[in-house]
Amino acid sequence: MKTIKRRSFLTNVAITSALGAVVLPSEAKSKKKTFIHHVYFWLKNPSSEADRSKLIEGLTALSKVPTIRFHHIGLPASTNRSVIERSYSVSWMLFFDNLAEEEIYQTHPIHLKFIADYSHLWEKVTVFDSEEV
Amino acid sequence: MKTIKRRSFLTNVAITSALGAVVLPSEAKSKKKTFIHHVYFWLKNPSSEADRSKLIEGLTALSKVPTIRFHHIGLPASTNRSVIERSYSVSWMLFFDNLAEEEIYQTHPIHLKFIADYSHLWEKVTVFDSEEV
Numbered sequence: 001m002k003t004i005k006r007r008s009f010l011t012n013v014a015i016t017s018a019l020g021a022v023v024l025p026s027e028a029k030s031k032k033k034t035f036i037h038h039v040y041f042w043l044k045n046p047s048s049e050a051d052r053s054k055l056i057e058g059l060t061a062l063s064k065v066p067t068i069r070f071h072h073i074g075l076p077a078s079t080n081r082s083v084i085e086r087s088y089s090v091s092w093m094l095f096f097d098n099l100a101e102e103e104i105y106q107t108h109p110i111h112l113k114f115i116a117d118y119s120h121l122w123e124k125v126t127v128f129d130s131e132e133v
Numbered sequence: 134m135k136t137i138k139r140r141s142f143l144t145n146v147a148i149t150s151a152l153g154a155v156v157l158p159s160e161a162k163s164k165k166k167t168f169i170h171h172v173y174f175w176l177k178n179p180s181s182e183a184d185r186s187k188l189i190e191g192l193t194a195l196s197k198v199p200t201i202r203f204h205h206i207g208l209p210a211s212t213n214r215s216v217i218e219r220s221y222s223v224s225w226m227l228f229f230d231n232l233a234e235e236e237i238y239q240t241h242p243i244h245l246k247f248i249a250d251y252s253h254l255w256e257k258v259t260v261f262d263s264e265e266v
Contacts, residue, residue, distance in 0.1 A: 036207055036226060038171060040261060056266055074169055074263025077232060084260045091263035093169060093226075099210060127217045128173060130207025130224035133189055 033132035034069075035096040037105075040088040042124040051121050055090055058118035065108045067101035068094050089122075099131070166265035167202075168229040170238075173221040175257040184254050188223055191251035198241045200234040201227050222255075232264070 045051050056073055063071040074091035096102040105111055178184050189206055196204040207224035229235040238244055 034205060035210065036205060036224065038226075038261075072167060072169060072263070073266045075266055077168065077262035077264045079232070079235070079260075079262045081260070083258050084262060086262070088261070091169065091261060093171075093263070099212070102212070125216050127212075127214070128171075128221070128224060129210035129212045129217060129219070130205070130226070131210045133206045133208055 032097055035098055035102050035132070036128075036130045037094040037096065037102055038128045038130070039092040039094075040085075040126050041090045041092065041122045042087065043089040043121055044123045045121075046089050052089055055118055055121050058114050058121075059090070059092055062110060062114040065105045065110050067096060067104045067108075069097060069101075070095040088126075102129070165230055168231055168235050168265070169261075169263045170227040170229065170235055171261045171263070172225040172227075173218075173259045174223045174225065174255045175220065176222040176254055177256045179222050185222055188251055188254050191247050191254075192223070192225055195243060195247040198238045198243050200229060200237045200241075202230060202234075203228040221259075235262070 041055060043051050043055065059071075059073050063073075072091070072093040074093065076086040076088060076091075080086065094102075094105070096105065174188060176184050176188065192204075192206050196206075205224070205226040207226065209219040209221060209224075213219065227235075227238070229238065
């Protein structure tokens, strides 16, 4: 029974992972093409840590939109080569199962509330939408 | 026994998933900050499907660098709003466990070979490196 119990524990951990985030078993994954929505924000006051924290707070709430499969909130890394763009303030990267799910996100009430409550903070956003080949 | 067998099957599937790609159980995940390296390529001949396929072939080989935790090769989606940048040819998005692992990737022989063999294809690359908050 010990072995079986351990398996059972592992199952629970791994299933939580598979449901809670990006990854499906490889068989399922091969059938879909992940849609990446990557947004870079430039704040009006890039030196204001308070404004940056406020935006991150807003993005954290925004991450609750149910069609989002995975989200990542990032800051410019310390890497600094000529090809690296590091003038942005905050990176917001989302995975969706497909374009239709991303469109649901665009008009979801949580997204509209995010724009209403936080858009005064940024000067510019640039978006890169990429569909898996 | 039937239930146990089924659990066992699920365990195998889910562990393959957890090992083969991005996600670790949430407990492990909370301890690390994913580093995103997102590269956008602009081809010299953006209308050449052959050049685009060749670059994708190169990126597929490049994905074998062992420190890469997850990779995504993408093309501009059909979304088209004023804030969306869609003039690039190919998107190349990588997850690393941390900056040090990304630095190993930069100088890895597979990466150097990729640059030697494929850099004649592109006119410009822009890189966004983001560390999880």
